[in-house]
Amino acid sequence: MKQSFYINVLDEIKKEEQKVNVFEKNVIENSYQMITFLQNLLNDLRSKSIQNGFENLEDEIYFFKKIKPNILGKLIYYNKVYRIETTCPFHDGKMYHNFFSKQLVNLKREFMEHICSSDFYRYYRSGREDKDDTYFKRGNINYHDGLNSIVFEIDPEFSTFYDYKVARILANELLYSYLLTKINPDEETENLLTNSENSQKDLAWTDSKSALIELVYALYASGTISHGKISIRKISLVFQILFKIPIEDIHHSFHRMKARSGSRTLFLDYLKLSLEEYMDRDVK
Numbered sequence: 001m002k003q004s005f006y007i008n009v010l011d012e013i014k015k016e017e018q019k020v021n022v023f024e025k026n027v028i029e030n031s032y033q034m035i036t037f038l039q040n041l042l043n044d045l046r047s048k049s050i051q052n053g054f055e056n057l058e059d060e061i062y063f064f065k066k067i068k069p070n071i072l073g074k075l076i077y078y079n080k081v082y083r084i085e086t087t088c089p090f091h092d093g094k095m096y097h098n099f100f101s102k103q104l105v106n107l108k109r110e111f112m113e114h115i116c117s118s119d120f121y122r123y124y125r126s127g128r129e130d131k132d133d134t135y136f137k138r139g140n141i142n143y144h145d146g147l148n149s150i151v152f153e154i155d156p157e158f159s160t161f162y163d164y165k166v167a168r169i170l171a172n173e174l175l176y177s178y179l180l181t182k183i184n185p186d187e188e189t190e191n192l193l194t195n196s197e198n199s200q201k202d203l204a205w206t207d208s209k210s211a212l213i214e215l216v217y218a219l220y221a222s223g224t225i226s227h228g229k230i231s232i233r234k235i236s237l238v239f240q241i242l243f244k245i246p247i248e249d250i251h252h253s254f255h256r257m258k259a260r261s262g263s264r265t266l267f268l269d270y271l272k273l274s275l276e277e278y279m280d281r282d283v284k
Contacts (some may be wrong), residue, residue, distance in 0.1 A: 008069045009041065013071065018244055022081055022178065031082040038075040045071070046158045057133065064136040064163040070248065072163070073170030078177050098183040107179065111172055120165055127255050135162040143171035170248050177237050205243040212239060213253045218268055 016037050020030035054060040084103055090096040115121055123131060141151060141161050151161050167246050205212055216239060219225055221231045236247050263269055
């Protein structure tokens with residue numbers, strides 16, 4: 001399968017996500033809609049990969065490192081949102097807040113116990129690629145490592161096991177942001193952004209996600225929002241709600257920016273140049 005095909009697949013997901021919004025009142029219906037869509041998409045990709053195979057090893061690694069984890073990660077995320085929302089016995093008040101606070105505690109515990117302490121997590125977060133042919137090529141699972149029992153439940157024709165681990169990392173990040181909005185919602189901002197059709201109609205981020213992440217980190221590092229007393233996740237969440245664009249794996253993307261050759265602030269350089277050119281035109 002060609003990378004252009006993968007790009008079209010990710011575009012399909014983006015279009016589907018633009019139709020729904022899990023921050024609205026009909027969160028259960030919307031999350032279920034995304035679960036069905038993503039599950040069907042994964043089934044279709046499985047059939048195509050088994051029938052047509054991959055062009056080469058590089059293509060296989062790219063699929064199991066970049067494409068499938070993004071789809072599966074969103075599927076895990078929307079499924080968790082659905083399960084949480086359908087078991088929440090309250091709609092407001094202190095007990096509602098406590099319920100979502102407990103979910104956040106459970107998520108953090110799961111992250112500490114099963115994700116962040118692993119060698120693979122450090123490998124993935126560092127942006128390394130030297131072991132990609134081990135982690136993201138089918139048939140390379142090392143059972144001597146005493147892996148989690150989930151490894152015996154995966155489909156060996158459509159998983160390397162580590163694509164599932166990346167998916168869990170991405171799902172946890174999305175769920176973390178979701179739970180934060182439930183615990184500490186900025187009501188005026190959320191109502192403006194999610195309930196006003198006119199406020200959203202003409203708003204769209206038309207540059208790359210990397211550019212948006214660069215802007216988020218610049219705002220955080222400069223301390224220009226709330227006197228610097230706001231987290232990167234909250235800043236990124238504002239942009240996600242504003243533009244209805246998911247920002248996955250923001251910290252990993254930032255580490256890749258730090259390793260750029262040449263300018264490490266391409267988007268900020270572009271903004272500065274664009275503004276200066278605009279000022280010059282205004283003077284003339």
